[in-house]
Amino acid sequence: MYDLFCSHKKQHSQKSIAISAQGKSVSIVKFVSLILLCILFSKLVSASEKLALPSLIKQIKPSVVGIALFTPLEANAPKLRGSGFVVGNGQYIITNYHVVAQELDENIVQHYVALSGEGKAPKAHKMEIIDVDPVHDLALLSINSALPPIKLATDDYADSGTSIAMTGFPLGAVLGLYPATHIGIIAALAPDVNPASNADELTIDMLKRLKEPFLIYQLDITAFPGNSGSAIYNMNSGEVVGVLNKVFVSQGKESALSNPSGISYAIPVKHLRDLAKKNNIQL
Numbered sequence: 001m002y003d004l005f006c007s008h009k010k011q012h013s014q015k016s017i018a019i020s021a022q023g024k025s026v027s028i029v030k031f032v033s034l035i036l037l038c039i040l041f042s043k044l045v046s047a048s049e050k051l052a053l054p055s056l057i058k059q060i061k062p063s064v065v066g067i068a069l070f071t072p073l074e075a076n077a078p079k080l081r082g083s084g085f086v087v088g089n090g091q092y093i094i095t096n097y098h099v100v101a102q103e104l105d106e107n108i109v110q111h112y113v114a115l116s117g118e119g120k121a122p123k124a125h126k127m128e129i130i131d132v133d134p135v136h137d138l139a140l141l142s143i144n145s146a147l148p149p150i151k152l153a154t155d156d157y158a159d160s161g162t163s164i165a166m167t168g169f170p171l172g173a174v175l176g177l178y179p180a181t182h183i184g185i186i187a188a189l190a191p192d193v194n195p196a197s198n199a200d201e202l203t204i205d206m207l208k209r210l211k212e213p214f215l216i217y218q219l220d221i222t223a224f225p226g227n228s229g230s231a232i233y234n235m236n237s238g239e240v241v242g243v244l245n246k247v248f249v250s251q252g253k254e255s256a257l258s259n260p261s262g263i264s265y266a267i268p269v270k271h272l273r274d275l276a277k278k279n280n281i282q283l
Helices: 002-063 204-211 269-278
Strands: 064-070 079-087 092-095 111-116 123-126 128-133 138-142 163-168 180-191 215-220 231-234 240-247 263-268
Touching: 002 064, 002 163, 002 180, 002 231, 064 092, 064 123, 079 240, 128 269, 138 269, 163 240, 215 240, 240 269, 263 269
Parallel strands: none
Antiparallel strands: 064 079, 064 111, 079 092, 092 138, 111 123, 128 138, 163 180, 163 231, 180 215, 215 263, 231 240, 240 263
């Protein structure tokens, strides 16, 4: 009887061990399957992100315009001065103040135009300057016909490391209007003071800004003079976080095209919205 009991107990113990081993095997299989699913999901997400940028650029392009000065007596075509973008109800244009700072000649027919479309025959929209903000290098203009607007981000500062893109006209429009996109990141949020190697290079304007500095985005992105006024938008949301306003040139103006520094600066979108609010325009 004792032997029979021991034999039964031994068989029960072996069965329990087998069930336990089988349970562990099932758990391992589930764990490995979960790991494989995670790897597959990450690859799918990565692939979707790669597909997202081309789609985002197609969405942004119709809202990007060239900012040009048109003088019919001097030229048959407008002269491109920078880039801009459409906001609000589709009839407001944003660019840099320095892009439209030249006063129009009252003695001849001359006006600023926004160039929309793409290719050798862009459409010109006559613009009216609503207001300018020289301190933050911003200009708010209007057109009569509506174009697709870009959505603005909130007034909160974007974090350093945020992936960004910029679509504009870096090399002008000699051969036509062909918007180009560059990508990069927000490198820092710093006071708006131009770099100077020594005190002798500090201008009066720089000293004023040192006394009353405001924060500006430093960007790790390649930009050219024609990009002035371009929208800097978040690559994930497509929302505008800033307006490109200057490029750091390390070896003289001639090197801005041949040897760009890769360091650029942008005005945070909150100042754009403040300029609009000042004119009773909600963006």
